Amino acid sequence: MTAVEIIEASPHFSPGEIPGLEKMDPEFIKRFVQWREWHGMPTMVTSAFRNSPTSAHGKGLAIDCILFMPGKYRVETLSAERLWRITELWGWRGAGIYFDWNLQYRNGQTAKAVGVHVDMSPDPHRRPLRWFRADRSYYYQNVIDGYFYAKSGVKYTLDQAISFFNS
Ligand SMILES: [Zn+2]
DSSP states (O other), X not given: OOHHHHHHTOSSOOGGGSTTGGGSOHHHHHHHHHHHHXXXXXXXXXXXXXXXXXXXXXXXXXXXXEEBOTTOTTTOBOOHHHHHHHHHXXXXXXXXXXXXXXXXXXXXXXXXXXXXXXXXXXXXXTOSEEEEEETTEEEEEOTTTOOEEOTTSOEEOHHHHHHHHHO
């Protein structure tokens, strides 16, 4: 099946919701649809394929999205804790939580929203990888001690990052 056919067969998405769907990897899309069925949360895709040769998005192997509470599409996002757990349990090769996104909610107001990037990049040097971004800075998880490190050496636990976002 093509990526478009997989989405057409899914009860949760229509092709117009996924930018550049025809250039997405079908196996990745199948996995994304399975993830959506498993976690059960309304999901808004904010980016899929884009022209970026160095990124998993440019290979059709990544999606950025925002998850919402059941029945609360574009009204109430999932908490960062639940988003992280749902993402982490699925075994994506790359996963990043974004604390610095904005979203126009259904009431017309634009406010902060926590979003997630998931990918299946095969790159053996840069995957598996977990990270978060806050205030435009990236923090990458160290596989030995579990902390998230900025290039400056500053480190945070995931709990600390979540509490900054919630404050
Ligand atoms: Zn992304």
